[in-house]
Amino acid sequence: MSTAPLTIYRPGLAVGRDAQVLHRAATPEFSGWLEHTRPAGGCSRPIRLTGTIAAVDRNTGRITNWLHTDELPDRALYKACGNRRESRCPDCAWVYQGDAYQVVCRGLTGGKGVPASVGQHPVVFSTFTAPSFGPVHHRHVSRHTCAARQRCDCRPAPCRARSTAGTCPHGQPAACFVRHDADDPRLGQPLCLDCYDHAHQVVWNYFSGELWRRTKQAIERHLAALCRKRGIPLVRVVTASGKVRWVPPVRMSHGKVAEMQRRAAVHFHVLLRLDGVDPDDPDALVPPPAGITLDDLEDAIHVAARQITVITPAHPDRPRGWLVAWGEQIDVRRLNTASGELTDGKVAAYLAKYATKATEATGHCSTRLTPATIDDYADPEGDHLARLIDACWHLGRLIHTDTSSGAAAASDRQDSLDAKPNTYGGLRRWAHMLGFGGHFLTKARRYSVTFGQLRDTRATYRRTEDDQPADTITVGILTYIGSGWLTEGDALLANTAAQQRRESRRIGREELAHEGWLIGAAA
Structure with missing residues (x-):
């Protein structure tokens, strides 16, 4: 053709x-x-x-x-191509950002089929960060005096001021006294590339979705235990198949956006909303029981973030696997407080903005990598990004078993017979995303409207605008x-x-x- x-x-x-x-x-x-x-x-x-x-x-x-x-x-x-990434198609990303705003905001204030009563449900805005994989250059402002963080001109503190710091085992300085500007290209770069654990970081990106899944389950279990402790009874629910289930009287709905930091580690911005359970209509959005408050939700988040970890499967390079856990900085904030710093509209706009981003903050932007293109980006002796991509490709390789004779395989067919599935094989598929293979915007089923519903509404409007018969x-x-x-x-x-x-x-x-x-x- x-x-x-x-x-x-x-x-x-x-x-x-x-x-x-x-x-x-x-x-x-x-x-x-x-x-x-x-x-x-x-x-x-x-x-x-x-x-x-x-x-x-x-x-x-x-x-x-x-x-x-x-x-x-x-x-x-x-x-239209419909690409959500602003770096690829600004116009289609603008449409996607508008839909993302509606998805997030409707879960906070109601509308478009979501009852307005959700605006009275307890909700917090949480940020879950990745741990440290080695010291990097960063910009820290201990006390902001600017009017808007987007145009912050406050004087930052020294990057890594150490009075007794000498050099690392590889001879690189272990301290940095520079006050970095917001656009300094050194931000996010390791002080020493050889000390930095690039393999652990890409593995963390790869398993961060599983870490979040377990964390949400732990938060719900913590809240369910509080209900039992305070004498709040379980709710009897009849499923669509006719079975009777007894479920906790409180459940949690979330809207989550992933943001790629400059050091190329993912962290999550999450809206967590408490809902109740209606025994007559399990899908209805009702307020949680009066015995569960915002303080309980905040405590549950901090407890789960400290306790939940993931031990990854064994790998020839790491027989005991890697530990995947949250970093020390877990930020939990309430919305619509007297200060007015975080409102429903501001948070929805903030999350919608990051829904159109990917790895642009790191300086890397490429399509999916293949054996023909990997050498253009990966280098075990290169810069920070090149080493991360190389770690993805190296850890995602085929894992060969030892043969009885110890001889090398004689053909490609024998190579495939001697290879066993690699749990980390997806790292090669997501090497262009530095190991992260999840969606950048996800939500619970009951949190809000869906992108599909918004697209259908827009299509219906266009048919009406074009005078197409119903x-x-x-x-x-x-x-x-x-x-x-x-x-x-x-x-x-x-x-x-x-x-x-x-x-x-x-x-x-x-x-x-x-x-x-x-x-x-x-x-």
Whole structure:
């Protein structure tokens, strides 16, 4: 199947781009093309599809309209790539960030199918950090005097001031007296690369999801024990299959975002909300029993964070496995206090922002690594990131058993027979993520709405906006033919039009909000 040629975007092609813009804008079909590309307008690399699109009556199953993409502009259907990473596609990440904000915020205040009563449930904002794998350069401000942390200009303390520190076993200084700026490239870099435990860090990233799962279970067990101690009875629940279960009267719902630190270790920002259990409707969101308070939730978090650890499976490089535990800095804060530092909106915006990030903070950004590309990034004697990637690739290798003769395998087939599954094999798959293979935004099932519900609502709105009958569904039989705009001029036109539409919507929302404020003030 042939695909249309793509133009490689280079700054030196500015003249060619202008000619492409003029050529496209001068065609009689320009308005139709602009409307046709509207769903993908703003996307950096939209997906191009070919095939047929049919409108089907929902009641009778009869096809009321039939269209082939050869009849459309550029003989293709454009669809936004939907990438959540801001570094890959800012426009699609902007849409994802808006959905992430709704997912997080609705679990705090209600709305979009979530009852408003959840705003009265106890909730805390917790940060779980990784332990130290070796000293790194860092910036610490002991007391902030700035108005906004995003534009903090406070004077930091010395990085690692040590009056008696000499050198490490490898001859590197064990102290640093520099007051690092916020954009100092040395931040997050080890003081000594040879002292730093890169293997332990990538293993921690890899098993951090399991550590969080066990921690949440421990928090729920701690709260259930408090209920028994205080005489709060279990709740009788009948499952969908008719079985009777007795469950604790309190359960915990969470929304979690992973953030990659500059040292390339993951830590988690988690919203933890206490819910009760309704015996008549187990899926209903009801307040927890009066005997369980925010103080109890905070205590449960600290107890679980101190006690829960994971011992990883044995590895030839580490027969006893690695210890995976939380770091010493476990921060637990309450929302909507008198200080106003943490509100529902601020926390939701903060988590939504990090949902569009990945490894950009570390300075590394690549697609999934393969044996053909690994040598471009991994180096056991290289810098911090190169050693982390090399540790992922090395620990994820095939593990061979010893043969009775001690001779090497004679063929690739024999290599596969002598190899046994490696629990750490996923480290190679996630080497480009420095070992972390989890989702950057996760939540409990009952916490809030889902991304799928938000997408369905948006699709329904678009069908209504296009005057599509409610009893008609669209069925497409489409094939992928390529990605990206056909020319740099097309990208400029489509993205500019999308930016203008977005700015128009923003101004409209501000006008409506101002009009509502005027009506309220007059009343």
